[in-house]
Amino acid sequence: MIMRCASHGARRHVQPYGKLGGKAWKKGRKSVSTVSKIVPFNSGSRIVETACRTLSVASHGLNALEAKFADRDFAAIFLRMVGMIMNVRGRLIVTGMGKSGIVARKMTATLTSTGTPALFMHPADAGHGDLGMVTPDDIVLMLSHSGESNELGPIIQYCKRFGIPLLGLTARAESTVASASDVCILLPAVREACPNELAPTTSTTVQMAFGDALAIALMEMRGFSADDFHKFHPNGRLGAQLLKxxxxxxxxxxxxxxxxxxxxxxxxxxxxxxxxxxxxxxxxxxxxxxxxxxxxxxxxxxxxxxxxxxxxxxxxxxxxxxxxxxxxxxxxxxxxxxxxxxxxxxxxxxxxxxxxxxxxxxxxxx
Missing domain, CATH: 3.10.580.10 (CBS-domain)
Known part of the structure; x- marks a missing residue:
């Protein structure tokens, strides 16, 4: 790379910034780390303790979700949600942003493979044409731990404008998603396993578990049998186990x-x-x-x-x-x-x- 000095017009050679092989760059660069304190790998017991603590926190979150079903109001809302999905003439459109979106994708896959027609719609694409996949016969299930993801706004507005039922799944009763939903499941407030309590860990585990509970409840209500399961899983090891x-x-x-x-x-x-x-x-x-x-x-x-x-x-x-x-x-x-x-x-x-x-x-x- 050649640079020209503004004052004298002289040219001088400068080592390219990204060329790690250059001696000048190697000599002058400083190591950059995304973490401030790295635990040495010889601290095995501490690492194992961290893993066990993560599982323990997740377990408490699942127990809290199970306890929710003992509440009559919560159970009544769940039954109403199941009834609305069972009676929908179209499909269940599942949506969510970020980690909730990843859970929503998995939930969609479980629902479709167990007899409930479902589609995943990415909120970022919804406002750019994908809202066209939502018909008046459909129902929307929206996942958001905080209930305040900006990308969900156009979907909420669309549902309200065209009278499409909106089901919410969030942990905050005063959130936008909770107030906009026709039926809203309030998940328990749980502690994230992340030591900073920032990274979604326990909350996404609880979302995932609720999705499985919903899918299996719908599966049993439909009388979804092993024969039906085989129709949707004709290939692979699972399909072989269902052959007659x-x-x-x-x-x-x-x-x-x-x-x-x-x-x-x-x-x-x-x-x-x-x-x-x-x-x-x-x-x-x-x-x-x-x-x-x-x-x-x-x-x-x-x-x-x-x-x-x-x-x-x-x-x-x-x-x-x-x-x-x-x-x-x-x-x-x-x-x-x-x-x-x-x-x-x-x-x-x-x-x-x-x-x-x-x-x-x-x-x-x-």
Whole structure:
């Protein structure tokens, strides 16, 4: 960098300010820290005590929230809030600024995954067009610990102008959010775990817990089942745990089956065709009466038995089976418990299909 002196017009070279490799900069710079006193890492006990104190403060905040529900007025307001959300024709629009906004995003995700249609609206974007996502059929849930975030103003005005119900969640009864809300939940006044009592810690934990309580209350009121949950979580490990046996079983001609008077040779051929390591043994009515597996075949042929003998003499009875609407994870549990790799699927005693351990594991069931 070259600078020109104003008085004489002479030029002089100056070390660039941001060039840390320069000797002059290294020599003249002072270390800058964002903290005034750093605790050495060898003070392990103090660090652990701080962590435990944080958890203790958070625990007190959660206990205070739980105690709130014992108050009849608070419980009545909560029930009214739940009723309004249950009866809304549109969606629940959740909003909040700063840390409350982060909690609002998580709350939105929990609500949508448990049966309550919800959207997150960022207050900073609301006044720049995103208010258009709010329809007369919707309801707005506003989170603000202080109840005085300036960015929430346009949303409050919009709700009042178009008669959109506004639900508030704040800790201050005299705040703007509390006074503007049609229904307002007043969270307990809690101490922040931050030693300066400034950084939102306990307050956001309490907000998060209330959001979970609200979502689960709505979930139970809707009768939201595991089947419904699976519709919204088809992928990943969670989706695999909610799969049913009928989703993974082989059916129709893919299921090996023989009658009880079939020969061992016929049963062996059928097992080989099915590639499941076994065959079902059924009666004339199509009901499962036994199972004949690779293990049964090995035990049979090592004896003096002839392959022309009836398979019914050597099949495993009673056969272990599972219903088509059982969770796939339950089928896998039975396989592990009985040390088998194949389960036949029956409904009302009739053979419907077969499920192999490899299919369950390949689908991510655990």
């Amino acid at each position: 046996v009928r989703d993974l079983m082989a059916a129709g001609d893919a299921v090996p089956r023989v009658c009880e008077d079939a020969s061992l040779l016929d049963a062996t051929i059928e097992m080989t065709r099915g590639r499941l390591g076994g065959t079902a043994v059924i009666n004339q009515g199509g009901e499962l009466i036994g199972a004949f597996t690779d293990g049964d075949l090995r035990r049979t042929v090592t004896g003096t038995q002839q392959l022309t003998e009836a398979v019914g003499r050597f099949m495993t009875v009673p056969p272990l089976s599972v219903g088509p609407d059982e969770l796939a994870s339950e089928a896998l549990r039975l396989m592990h418990m009985h040390n088998i790799t194949l389960l036949f699927v029956c409904e009302g005693g009739r053979l419907m299909g077969a499920v192999h351990m490899h299919d369950l594991l390949h689908a991510g069931v655990a």
